[in-house]
Amino acid sequence: MKKEPRHYIGDKDIQVIIGTLLRVGVYTSLAIVLLGGVIFMAGHAGKAVDYASFRPQPAGLASIGGILKGLFSLDGMAVIQFGILLLIFTPIARVVFSIFGFLIERDYLYVGIGLVILAIIALSMNGGFTH
Template identity: 35%
Template sequence: MNDKKQEMNHVELMIGRVLQIGVYISAAVIILGILLWIVKNGSGYGQELPTHLLAIFSGIAAGRPYAVLMFGIFLLILTPVLRVIVSIYAFAKEGDRLYVIITTVVLVILIVGMTIGYAG
């Protein structure tokens, strides 16, 4: 029983760490984008801004500040999705099938919502 409690504490710490690292990385990328914006004196784009991942990645490769900012925001959005994935693992380790199912449904809803938003 003590081992299971210790393992759950470890999983909870891991979930917290995933959220913390995700926020730190996205904040660093956003700050980098802001600094690039200041140095380059603009977004690096005219009227059309990147909204899809491929355009964002090609903008990052070209050193465009707005693309770097968008990537930071994408990472920030991805952070809670990673938390849901880690939660599925935690509930599975705990042997709680109901919460595994519920959390998996939440993950599917998140993925479907992001896919619809990406396509729309």
């Protein structure tokens, strides 16, 4: 029997996959933000805007749970916030994928560097160090 040659994932393959991941993440985020804008505008058509007073973002949209809750009820602001969250998480997904790529290549120095970067991102998203 003739053995099939094994196909190994190389640097070029990983770069193409990461590039595609970033592109798809940005385009998906754009589509979701546009959809949220359409939903928001449809729900607020004809309302007068009062520029004299500032009203901050609703407290429900300040957490991921609140955004997901608003997303399922098709709240336009929540859909926009979800698109922005997706845009923020796209480069984080790139770091995670890069770590797995370096693991495949057995380049443990860069795996360690990627894990440090991921830890810094996680720490900063949770408020950083508190005194």
